[in-house]
Amino acid sequence: MPQRLFVVSNRLPIVLEKRGGGWTLKPGSGGLVSAIAPVLSHRGGLWVGWPGLPLERGGDWERVLEEGYRERGYDLVPVLLTEQEVKGFYEGFSNAILWPLFHDMLGRCHFEPPFWYTYLDVNEKFAEAVAGQRREGDFVWVQDYQLIHVAEFLRRRDESVRVGFFLHIPFPPLDILLKLPWRGQILKALLAYDLIGFQTPRDSRNFLTCLQNLVPEVEMEDGGAVTEVRLGARTVRVGAFPIGIDFRAYEETARSDDVNRRVGELRRKIGPIHLILGVDRLDYTKGLVERLEAFRNALKRHPGLRERVVLLQIVVPSREGVAEYQSLKAHIERLVGEINGEYSTAGWVPVQYQYRSQPRRDLVALYRLARICFVASIKDGMNLVAKEFCACQVDDSGILVLSEFAGAAAQLQRGALLVNPHDIEGMADALKAAFDMSDDERRRRMAGMREILREQDIFWWVDYYLQAALGTVPDDFRVPKEYLPALDLDELLDTG
Numbered sequence: 001m002p003q004r005l006f007v008v009s010n011r012l013p014i015v016l017e018k019r020g021g022g023w024t025l026k027p028g029s030g031g032l033v034s035a036i037a038p039v040l041s042h043r044g045g046l047w048v049g050w051p052g053l054p055l056e057r058g059g060d061w062e063r064v065l066e067e068g069y070r071e072r073g074y075d076l077v078p079v080l081l082t083e084q085e086v087k088g089f090y091e092g093f094s095n096a097i098l099w100p101l102f103h104d105m106l107g108r109c110h111f112e113p114p115f116w117y118t119y120l121d122v123n124e125k126f127a128e129a130v131a132g133q134r135r136e137g138d139f140v141w142v143q144d145y146q147l148i149h150v151a152e153f154l155r156r157r158d159e160s161v162r163v164g165f166f167l168h169i170p171f172p173p174l175d176i177l178l179k180l181p182w183r184g185q186i187l188k189a190l191l192a193y194d195l196i197g198f199q200t201p202r203d204s205r206n207f208l209t210c211l212q213n214l215v216p217e218v219e220m221e222d223g224g225a226v227t228e229v230r231l232g233a234r235t236v237r238v239g240a241f242p243i244g245i246d247f248r249a250y251e252e253t254a255r256s257d258d259v260n261r262r263v264g265e266l267r268r269k270i271g272p273i274h275l276i277l278g279v280d281r282l283d284y285t286k287g288l289v290e291r292l293e294a295f296r297n298a299l300k301r302h303p304g305l306r307e308r309v310v311l312l313q314i315v316v317p318s319r320e321g322v323a324e325y326q327s328l329k330a331h332i333e334r335l336v337g338e339i340n341g342e343y344s345t346a347g348w349v350p351v352q353y354q355y356r357s358q359p360r361r362d363l364v365a366l367y368r369l370a371r372i373c374f375v376a377s378i379k380d381g382m383n384l385v386a387k388e389f390c391a392c393q394v395d396d397s398g399i400l401v402l403s404e405f406a407g408a409a410a411q412l413q414r415g416a417l418l419v420n421p422h423d424i425e426g427m428a429d430a431l432k433a434a435f436d437m438s439d440d441e442r443r444r445r446m447a448g449m450r451e452i453l454r455e456q457d458i459f460w461w462v463d464y465y466l467q468a469a470l471g472t473v474p475d476d477f478r479v480p481k482e483y484l485p486a487l488d489l490d491e492l493l494d495t496g
């Protein structure tokens with residue numbers, strides 16, 4: 001009997017909706033669900049998470065949840081949260097403290113003590129839900145920053161629990177982590193895991209440096225892909241496991257008749273204009289303002305781009321209850337208006353802006369149609385949009401302009417045009433370089449990126465993480481090299 005797997009994430013991988021008198025249940029979308037679901041069905045297991053809306057025990061929804069998932073070979077275990085808990089734990093500690101801090105945005109943190117206590121209470125609730133179902137030999141895999149303390153609460157009940165963690169967002173450097181009033185508790189909570197997975201070698205290094213400096217008693221042994229950290233009786237393994245996408249599924253959809261038809265329709269509508277595409281959740285980490293400024297700068301300094309390119313920026317509504325996100329939306333909309341006011345001509349509007357989620361088929365058609373995908377994150381754990389764009393470039397003809405501070409830069413550094421999102425002119429010049437790039441170079445770069453992403457897809461990621469957690473990391477595991485820009489020595493030495 002294989003060991004059962006428990007996946008624990010803030011949200012359950014479903015969408016539960018009240019329709020008329022009853023409930024409907026839809027599977028959640030996204031690579032994580034499609035990669036983990038087969039492993040769960042095969043090993044047997046459970047997915048523990050919040051259903052995403054305020055619910056009470058004993059309602060019809062419970063039957064719908066149970067029946068909907070019986071045939072899938074694994075169970076869903078809902079953790080119910082009150083409105084006050086959602087405010088303190090999710091909107092508060094998770095999204096107004098850890099999210100901005102881990103993205104190096106100290107100024108956006110609201111270090112309010114009540115958020116911390118609610119975070120602990122809710123993490124304990126999640127741990128209780130796991131403990132209630134766990135049997136000896138099961139492996140518990142906790143996902144992301146909302147649930148850092150789950151292992152600590154689990155170990156209080158049973159020291160022998162086997163539990164791993166994966167952080168989807170970046171881990172900050174020492175000087176930033178030090179600002180967190182609860183830095184010691186967070187580090188201690190992470191040390192309760194058996195395996196900690198980060199997106200990139202840089203995140204893993206940041207974590208290890210924090211430990212070395214703040215807990216000098218730790219011993220570390222660098223084992224290549226995985227570093228072993230020892231503190232007293234505990235051994236914690238730490239490594240970088242860059243998350244992938246379901247590459248083949250994207251590629252297949254991009255080649256489908258349906259998408260071909262849609263691409264044809266869109267191509268007829270836009271004519272010979274080159275499409276620059278941005279797709280992001282509304283978030284200050286995604287560099288939306290910087291991207292618009294860079295596009296404006298490109299139109300100003302490279303007039304040859306006028307009437308030849310359009311920036312289509314799709315922004316998916318997110319965390320709409322938070323004031324910071326509302327003012328970001330207003331800022332973006334003002335900029336779009338300004339750029340269009342300055343540069344539009346009869347028949348050409350330079351920025352198209354859509355504030356809504358797109359059906360997946362339409363998104364894939366846009367990924368395929370775009371000549372340039374423009375990702376300008378100020379900081380990003382990985383950035384799946386960059387990878388999805390490459391998977392959909394089945395003709396190898398598009399160019400990825402990618403922020404150096406997206407985790408994806410480590411894997412895609414040879415193929416993408418890497419940019420610093422704080423360097424508006426640098427980004428504008430990269431757009432121009434992308435526009436002028438020869439067919440050969442475009443194809444060579446894209447083909448290289450597609451090869452990496454095809455191999456290191458989401459199934460590879462799940463497999464390697466679980467192998468590292470349950471056995472050993474195979475010898476052929478290739479850790480991506482950290483990306484660091486090569487500065488020009490002549491410029492550095494030029495004292496002028």
Ligand code: GDG
Binds near residue numbers: 169316356382
């Ligand atoms: C976190 C980390 C890390 C977007 N617009 C539409 C749509 N999407 C889908 C994309 C993509 C996902 O949303 C966004 O993923 P990202 O990776 O870009 O960003 P986060 O949501 O911030 O994710 C990130 C990730 O976790 C995984 O570890 O990469 O760094 O921040 O899959 O396709 N999907 C549809 N319509 C849209 O309009 N259907």
